[in-house]
Amino acid sequence: GIQVEQSPPDLILQEGANSTLRCNFSDSVNNLQWFHQNPWGQLINLFYIPSGTKQNGRLSATTVATERYSLLYISSSQTTDSGVYFCAVGPGGGYQKVTFGIGTKLQVIP
Amino acid sequence: NAGVTQTPKFRILKIGQSMTLQCAQDMNHNYMYWYRQDPGMGLKLIYYSVGAGITDKGEVPNGYNVSRSTTEDFPLRLELAAPSQTSVYFCASSFTIGTSVNYEQYFGPGTRLTVT
Secondary structure, eight states, X not given: OOOEEXXXXXXXXXXXXXXXXXXXESXXXXXXXXXXXXXXXXXXXXXXXXXXXXXXXXXXXXXXXXXXXXXXXXXXXXXGGOEEEEEEEEOBTTBOOOEEOOXXXXXXXX | OOOEEXXXXXXXXXXXXXXXXXXXXXXXXXXXXXXXXXXXXXXXXXXXXXXXXXXXXXXXOTTEEEOOSSSSBOOEEEXXXXXXXXEEEEEEEEEEETTXXXXXXXXXXXXXXXXX
16 A cells, blocks of 8 residues: 655744744545644644645645645644644545545644 | 543453443544553454454454444444453544544543453
8 A cells, every 4th residue: 555654753942933844645546635633632624735835824735646746735834833734645546545645733822 | 512422431341240331433434443552562453343344353243242333433342251351441532534544543432341
């Protein structure tokens, strides 16, 4: 199956700082999502981005499918950004199984 | 729309007991999934379904069973609960429209299960 690696595993930021989270995957995909799991355990969809670039407020994401990586950018971080960020990928082609990375744990301190 | 709903939110089981985790979605999605998340880990796929009457195993199906009699509901059954099944369980759904496939998955709030 597809292997997913996320980096860094842990990140501590001062409020207001910017950060980049990375997701590398081992095979071609046509399904890639970024999720934020908040401290209460809820999984929040951030981006569905099998290729290209998307932006939503302070967050943006870029996937370069040919080079098998995706980046999640967080600008002007806030304490509410704390939690774990997961990348999930799948091969698509009618095959719906996805593989999750183990996540990047982000702590934003005031 | 309520989206994806799960019940119960929390449950404690004794070893050997059985239970059913409920999952429902009101978005008319044809694909549904069950995942488990162990502490400090990502999610692992237990079972998935591509439509009513069709289910298939994921990465970690042992000890679980599923059924899909309607588009809306996708219950997960635990038989003979074991401590190794202590985890948080998430249900998710996604959809296709004709030949247009959107693999984006929408998650429920999760069920926290402890087996002692």
